[in-house]
Amino acid sequence: xxxxxxxxxxxxxxxxxxxxxxxxxxxxxxxxxxxxxxxxxxxxxxxxxxxxxxxxxxxxxxxxxxxxxxxxxxxxxxxxxxxxxxxxxxxxxxxxxxxxxxxxxxxxxxxxxxxxxxxxxxxxxxxxxxxxxxxxxxxxxxxxxxxxxxxxxxxxxxxxxxxxxxxxxxxxxxxxxxxxxxxxxxxx
Amino acid sequence: xxxxxxxxxxxxxxxxxxxxxxxxxxxxxxxxxxxxxxxxxxxxxxxxxxxxxxxxxxxxxxxxxxxxxxxxxxxxxxxxxxxxxxxxxxxxxxxxxxxxxxxxxxxxxxxxxxxxxxxxxxxxxxxxxxxxxxxxxxxxxxxxxxxxxxxxxxxxxxxxxxxxxxxxxxxxxxxxxxxxxxxxxxxxxxxxxxxxxxxxxxxxxxxxxxxxxxxxxxxxxxxxxxxxxxxxxxxxxxxxxxxxxxxxxxxxxxxxxxxxxxxxxxxxxxxxxxxxxxxxxxxxxxxxxxxxxxxxxxxxxxxxxxxxxxxxxxxxxxxxxxxxxxxxxxxxxxxxxxxxx
Numbered sequence: 001x002x003x004x005x006x007x008x009x010x011x012x013x014x015x016x017x018x019x020x021x022x023x024x025x026x027x028x029x030x031x032x033x034x035x036x037x038x039x040x041x042x043x044x045x046x047x048x049x050x051x052x053x054x055x056x057x058x059x060x061x062x063x064x065x066x067x068x069x070x071x072x073x074x075x076x077x078x079x080x081x082x083x084x085x086x087x088x089x090x091x092x093x094x095x096x097x098x099x100x101x102x103x104x105x106x107x108x109x110x111x112x113x114x115x116x117x118x119x120x121x122x123x124x125x126x127x128x129x130x131x132x133x134x135x136x137x138x139x140x141x142x143x144x145x146x147x148x149x150x151x152x153x154x155x156x157x158x159x160x161x162x163x164x165x166x167x168x169x170x171x172x173x174x175x176x177x178x179x180x181x182x183x184x185x186x187x188x
Numbered sequence: 189x190x191x192x193x194x195x196x197x198x199x200x201x202x203x204x205x206x207x208x209x210x211x212x213x214x215x216x217x218x219x220x221x222x223x224x225x226x227x228x229x230x231x232x233x234x235x236x237x238x239x240x241x242x243x244x245x246x247x248x249x250x251x252x253x254x255x256x257x258x259x260x261x262x263x264x265x266x267x268x269x270x271x272x273x274x275x276x277x278x279x280x281x282x283x284x285x286x287x288x289x290x291x292x293x294x295x296x297x298x299x300x301x302x303x304x305x306x307x308x309x310x311x312x313x314x315x316x317x318x319x320x321x322x323x324x325x326x327x328x329x330x331x332x333x334x335x336x337x338x339x340x341x342x343x344x345x346x347x348x349x350x351x352x353x354x355x356x357x358x359x360x361x362x363x364x365x366x367x368x369x370x371x372x373x374x375x376x377x378x379x380x381x382x383x384x385x386x387x388x389x390x391x392x393x394x395x396x397x398x399x400x401x402x403x404x405x406x407x408x409x410x411x412x413x414x415x416x417x418x419x420x421x422x423x424x425x426x427x428x429x430x431x432x433x434x435x436x437x438x439x440x441x442x443x444x445x446x447x448x449x450x451x452x453x454x455x456x457x458x459x460x461x462x463x464x465x466x467x468x469x470x471x472x473x474x475x476x477x478x479x480x481x482x483x484x485x486x487x488x489x490x491x492x493x494x495x496x497x498x499x500x501x502x503x504x505x506x507x508x509x510x511x512x513x514x515x516x517x518x519x520x521x522x523x524x525x526x527x528x529x
Contacts, residue, residue: 005357005359006357006358008362009357009358009359009361009362010358010429011429012362012365012366013358013361013362013365013425013426013428013429014425014426014429014430016365016369016422016425017421017422017423017424017425017426017427017428017429018422018426019422020418020419020421020422020425021419021422021423021426022422023418023422024415024416024417024418024419024420024421024422025415025419025422027406027411027414027415027418028412028415028416028419030406031406031407031408031411031412031415032407032412033407040406041406042405042406042407043405043406043407044405044406045401045402045403045404045405046400046401046402046404046405046406046411047398047401047402052401062380062383062384063384065376065380066377066380066381066384069373069374069376069377069380070373070377072369072373073369073370073373073374073377075369076366076367076369076370076373077366077370079362079366079369080363080366080367080370083359083362083363083366094281094282094285094311095282095285095286099306100289100293100305100306100307101269101289101306101307101308101309102308102309103281103282103285103286103289103308103309103310103311104308104309104310104311105281105310105311105314106310106311106312109311109312109313109314110314112313112314113277113278113313113314113316116316117277117278146458148457148458148460148461149461151509152458152506152509152510152511153508153509153510153511156443156448156510156511159443160443160444160446163443163445163446164444165277165278166278167445168278168279168280169275169277169278169279169280169281169314170280170281171280171281171282171283173445174445175445176445176446176447177445177446177447178446178447178448178449179443179446179447179448179449180437180448180449180450180451181440181448181449181450181454181510182450182451182454183450183454183455183457183458183461184457185457
């Protein structure tokens with residue numbers, strides 16, 4: 001999940017919510033006969049004869065309706081598709097001065113090393129690491145699942161040490177890390 | 189392409205030989221340069237061709253000796269090298285790569301006379317250290333970020349990075365709305381386009397809509413109810429978009445440069461596991477509230493006044509171990525579970 005997806009979700013929900021609120025409130029106001037001067041009479045069919053004739057008198061109506069439907073469908077599918085995005089970056093450039101040759105490290109290799117490092121502990125059954133951000137300024141997102149019986153202080157110490165080793169390998173003091181701690185249900 | 193090399197030892201023997209231009213040339217095949225490069229790269233500490241996946245492939249190809257993958261491009265006296273190699277974890281990869289680059293440049297230069305201008309290195313993997321090289325632990329530079337956060341409060345107001353990191357995602361409502369929107373729009377598009385092109389497709393209940401639109405009136409019970417429902421749904425979505433939500437992650441004391449958070453549910457599981465640890469406690473329910481933790485412990489013992497303190501201590505210790513900062517307000521009630529008949 002990326003920050004972009006979070007922003008899009010918020011904006012999308014707000015937009016759809018406002019549309020529904022506007023349409024629902026208008027229909028409600030008409031049904032309750034609050035503003036007959038503006039919205040029309042309450043005791044009238046949902047689709048008036050004028051509305052019924054409208055597409056027949058305006059040739060552009062159905063093509064436009066089809067176009068709007070296709071556009072909305074594409075936008076909604078795009079909205080769905082970004083939900084699965086992790087924002088993971090592909091390759092990290094390690095060499096700042098690449099005139100004598102560049103050095104690259106696949107981000108997957110770095111996260112795999114960290115995962116293997118932590119997986120050695122029996123108290124940490126599941127570890128998932130992702131590098132996001134930009135290749136020049138990566139950020140680490142680490143999700144660690146801990147059994148409920150394990151000592152969280154020891155586990156967190158181990159995790160801090162492991163992150164330190166990854167920072168050492170990437171040769172950066174400044175790899176911001178976000179750790180999500182999860183606890184599995186206790187075995188009965 | 190093969191390299192034309194002027195061997196370095198010619199100076200020593202120049203006395204007995206005709207002038208250089210009459211002596212002919214020494215051609216070094218690219219394959220040889222590649223071998224020299226691979227050998228040179230393998231000589232650097234902490235660099236190898238030994239990735240776990242690479243091992244088998246390398247062994248079968250090199251006849252038992254693991255080596256980095258190499259390609260060399262030679263043009264006249266100039267060589268461009270591409271290297272794929274593994275670096276032992278957790279050695280600093282950039283420094284190891286620099287050593288490899290320098291060593292390869294020097295070795296290829298002295299053995300073939302080629303000038304290596306560029307060594308591009310792809311670190312194909314970070315290999316687990318062999319048993320003799322232990323994982324060295326770096327000294328943690330504690331930047332003192334473990335400041336006191338409120339007990340179960342979300343990120344403090346000023347901490348922008350943390351707020352962004354633990355921002356609510358709203359995935360479930362977003363996926364639901366997007367899926368409904370997509371389905372509705374696709375069906376509408378199919379219906380409209382099919383009708384325009386003279387096909388008879390019924391993916392939407394057109395006849396029913398037509399019928400309802402004519403017979404139902406705006407002030408009818410059905411339309412008013414639907415309008416009210418749509419209005420309510422709109423309000424719910426707006427509220428979901430605007431409010432931060434209670435399910436925000438709870439921040440824990442941070443390690444150096446690390447922001448840590450735990451979900452409310454995980455916190456509850458961890459504290460419950462701690463609360464049932466004292467002998468005599470048969471079950472526990474924990475409700476982490478905004479300002480304090482309420483622990484309900486059950487016991488089969490009729491008279492056990494010490495249990496309350498024992499549970500409080502266990503939960504307090506677990507809170508500290510998790511790194512829940514701030515003053516802890518823990519309320520413990522011990523109830524006696526009914527004797528089974």
